[in-house]
Amino acid sequence: xxxxxxxxxxxxxxxxxxxxxxxxxxxxxxxxxxxxxxxxxxxxxxxxxxxxxxxxxxxxxxxxxxxxxxxxxxxxxxxxxxxxxxxxxxxxxxxxxxxxxxxxxxxxxxxxxxxxxxxxxxxxxxxxxxxxxxxxxxxxxxxxxxxxxxxxxxxxxxxxxxxxxxxxxxxxxxxxxxxxxxxxxxxxx
Amino acid sequence: xxxxxxxxxxxxxxxxxxxxxxxxxxxxxxxxxxxxxxxxxxxxxxxxxxxxxxxxxxxxxxxxxxxxxxxxxxxxxxxxxxxxxxxxxxxxxxxxxxxxxxxxxxxxxxxxxxxxxxxxxxxxxxxxxxxxxxxxxxxxxxxxxxxxxxxxxxxxxxxxxxxxxxxxxxxxxxxxxxxxxxxxxxxxx
Numbered sequence: 001x002x003x004x005x006x007x008x009x010x011x012x013x014x015x016x017x018x019x020x021x022x023x024x025x026x027x028x029x030x031x032x033x034x035x036x037x038x039x040x041x042x043x044x045x046x047x048x049x050x051x052x053x054x055x056x057x058x059x060x061x062x063x064x065x066x067x068x069x070x071x072x073x074x075x076x077x078x079x080x081x082x083x084x085x086x087x088x089x090x091x092x093x094x095x096x097x098x099x100x101x102x103x104x105x106x107x108x109x110x111x112x113x114x115x116x117x118x119x120x121x122x123x124x125x126x127x128x129x130x131x132x133x134x135x136x137x138x139x140x141x142x143x144x145x146x147x148x149x150x151x152x153x154x155x156x157x158x159x160x161x162x163x164x165x166x167x168x169x170x171x172x173x174x175x176x177x178x179x180x181x182x183x184x185x186x187x188x189x
Numbered sequence: 190x191x192x193x194x195x196x197x198x199x200x201x202x203x204x205x206x207x208x209x210x211x212x213x214x215x216x217x218x219x220x221x222x223x224x225x226x227x228x229x230x231x232x233x234x235x236x237x238x239x240x241x242x243x244x245x246x247x248x249x250x251x252x253x254x255x256x257x258x259x260x261x262x263x264x265x266x267x268x269x270x271x272x273x274x275x276x277x278x279x280x281x282x283x284x285x286x287x288x289x290x291x292x293x294x295x296x297x298x299x300x301x302x303x304x305x306x307x308x309x310x311x312x313x314x315x316x317x318x319x320x321x322x323x324x325x326x327x328x329x330x331x332x333x334x335x336x337x338x339x340x341x342x343x344x345x346x347x348x349x350x351x352x353x354x355x356x357x358x359x360x361x362x363x364x365x366x367x368x369x370x371x372x373x374x375x376x377x378x
Contacts, residue, residue: 008340009259014261020210021210035338036338040336044261068197070199070224071311073236073311074310075314076310077196116359118262118263119309119361121260123215124263125264147230151197163194172308173309179368182371183353
């Protein structure tokens with residue numbers, strides 16, 4: 001293992017944190033801060049959100065389980081890893097097991113955490129926890145809530161990697177999960 | 190190359206797009222939509238932002254150029270790839286060249302695009318364009334604006350990869366750039 005990095009900068013001081021707007025997914029906050037040089041001359045804006053999770057879920061013959069759905073942010077239909085929000089009182093691993101089951105109907109008894117990423121350190125306060133689930137089996141139908149409308153797709157890992165490379169799979173946290181998968185030594189490519 | 194993916198889902202129809210709040214980094218919008226099953230029974234929330242860029246910038250002896258700064262979203266000091274926003278009227282590659290020069294003082298004449306990611310397809314409308322810049326040289330001092338306060342660090346690629354694996358480098362778009370770098374064949378690890 002390498003030595004850890006020694007940071008040289010100091011944190012700023014948050015003088016005021018004002019909630020401007022609340023949505024079911026995040027709340028928008030305006031922060032007044034003091035930098036190393038003194039009080040900042042403008043406020044900063046941050047989204048507070050619960051922790052998120054996603055997972056590389058594999059069947060016994062090493063096919064990856066993916067979800068296709070409409071995403072309103074980019075106004076496009078996307079292909080992604082299963083994932084979602086950690087509910088109140090839930091552990092991230094519990095959330096990962098629940099989201100895989102709800103979005104795809106699959107279950108696994110072999111879960112491993114590959115890492116985590118900050119969802120966007122400049123404007124979001126939360127982290128996303130990344131998992132691998134091996135030897136998944138189809139337990140039953142999807143359990144979708146609200147307006148969720150998700151198609152499930154299975155494909156060989158090599159094809160998935162080709163779709164990441166080409167940009168057809170483009171969700172940044174999905175692609176970050178691929179980096180942790182590649183760096184974890186879990187892959188055999 | 191693999192065949193491209195054939196999507197089966199349809200896009201929703203955006204019936205109304207109301208701007209709720211504007212900040213210098215993004216604007217918050219409330220969208221009223223019609224899904225495949227009819228009008229949704231609640232609005233959705235999206236951030237509109239300009240395109241973003243980041244880059245894996247390497248010196249002639251293959252050290253990677255990194256930036257250390259305080260990030261208010263996570264309230265932590267982070268280590269990241271150089272990057273930022275594409276300005277009005279700028280091409281993403283121009284923005285990448287400008288941001289590298291402003292944040293680190295380095296320049297390169299060997300730029301290559303490794304891919305792109307959607308910054309968060311569920312809640313953001315924008316994409317981040319990912320570059321490699323080779324044989325960078327130090328052209329002069331940093332040109333920081335506003336409250337930017339950035340330390341520059343150089344390290345061997347292997348150490349950077351260790352810091353990604355351990356989570357000390359955790360910005361999701363930085364980690365996504367690592368995935369594209371690993372999949373591009375540009376690395377020799």
